[in-house]
Amino acid sequence: MYLLDALSTPAQYLPIAIQFAFGVLFVAGMIAISHFLGPKRNTSDKLDTFESGIEQIGNARQPMAIKYFLVAILFVLFDVEVIFFYPYALNFKSLGWEGFAAVCMFVTFFFAGFFYIYKKGALKWED
Amino acid sequence: MLLSLFTDWAFLLEKLTLVVAVVSIGLVVAMYSTWAERKVAGALQDRPGPNRAGWFGLLQPFADAIKLFSKEDIIPSKSNKILFVLGPGLAMLAAVMTSAVIPWGDKIVIAGREITLQVSDLDLGVLYVFAVVAMGVYGVMIGGWASNNKFSLLAAIRGASQNISYELAMGLSLIALLFLTGTLSLKGIVVGQQENGWNILYQPLGFLLFLVCAFAECNRTPFDLPEAENELNFGYHQEYSSMKLGFYLFAEYINMFMSSVLMATLYFGGYDIPFFNEAASTLNPTILGLLGFGALMTKTVLFILFFMWVRWTIPRFRYDQLMDLGWKKLLPLALINMLITAVVVLVKEYGWPW
């Protein structure tokens, strides 16, 4: 009996869970093995942070540039918009021109937003 | 339903074998990619490349693995120790998970039991891949932050920004493909291509966009800014040693392998053998399945070689150029490609609306 030939059911995710469990075991095992193999001769200099041989001043937990934050927040917005296209793509033949009109309106707003952030210079990396 | 699956030991055993096989294939191909990378680099730079360990240096990956295992495992004193170990683990785990939805071949028959060469044919296969790619960001970010090294942190944030920026264009270029296939299942996409011809014929621009995004997602040259040695010493894995470093490097090669398989599956017919009608053939299904697997691997190896060829040919982008390309060029292009594809398909289906 081949159960997965049935329609879309949660059972399809069972093999994924098996692969996940296998992946976790594999990764944990490898890290543990490599931890026990190999020499252990720790010195304070060796365990120090390497910054090109220059002594570290302060530590790395310092504020980063805001532009990375801006990229991340724009990514969240655009990502959600992209996700909306997936259900459409699967039904788009049966939805015909009416569905396409709805999506065109959505894309217009998408482009309007894109044009706005483009003109405002939010995508410009060098200030 | 689920209970009957649990009691179906043969089913569980089949899937477990398949999982082990699929993960091992990924690891072996990644291992030999490191060898091939050096061989290709050697060929392009007119030198022999690795040739001491075994015939043609074929044992080189094993020598590397033994070396990485026997190196001292350093956890810097100023790092966050738990997250420092978690980082490479997450990177490797995300790399290993992609292969679950890829159809490696049609099916083979062992002892009267049909075995589909796919761990799970999810209805949402493409979205699943997308989700795993999204998870790949964490390995880099956690590892870079936990190192407590300024270079690592900068590289990690660079890498994460780059990955998320190119994910958008990647998602949009796939939607144009989905208009043609009408399914998110990777198996369904391959079967559709066997009937209607490869998707590359209908989606050349979409493929190009996907290719560029795949390069960026794998942190491969020309997009290897998280590992830009001249700016960041060594990149986000600067503080790592031993197999943890090995995991980061390995995850990258597995990702390259997986993107090659994906490109072959989505745009180049997957396990479809060119100029050969599988449905009409009278071959034994097992032989046919293995031939299909061979076809997929051939396409994949060609893509991997292309990845390497590009790496040793093209110099690295500047970071602002990279962001410009991702946001200002690829994203609008992918959107326009999507709309044009939609209009063409709808006109073919229903004619003009007026």
Add this chain to the structure above:
Amino acid sequence: MGATQIIFWILSIVAVFSAIMVITRKNPVYSVLYLIITFFAISGHYVLMNAQFLAIVNIIVYAGAILVLFLFVLMLMNLNKESEPKKNKFMLWASAFAGGLLLYVLLAAVHTAHIENVKGIHVGNIGLVSELGKALFTTYVVPFEITSILFLSAMVGAVVIGKKD
């Protein structure tokens, strides 16, 4: 107890445990990581209910996008000072009151809900992406368009916050 129920209980325990860990960790990076585990457990629940699209989108959008943003924000902040900002007694009581009100509303909603309306586990296909698309682009097409305006305003907000001029 069937296998589905066993999975349900495991997922529930993982979800609740990691949710508690989210709010009790001192280091916000750990909180974010536990939140990822919570989202994965919730996605597991969605899969059990056959809401597959929701499960994957939950991972892509919440675990893959919003939590990356959280991590970025944490890295933007200065995490060196172990001490939290000055605790305001009034704020503490106000937040406890607000949280209590929310709990009350939730309990009231659960209390008045009709149990027979709750669908059994993985009954129906409305959670599948094709069914969802049909509903979204026919019945709910107007809310769908309104979300695009919402996105536009969110973009304006992000640019106003992130850009100086």
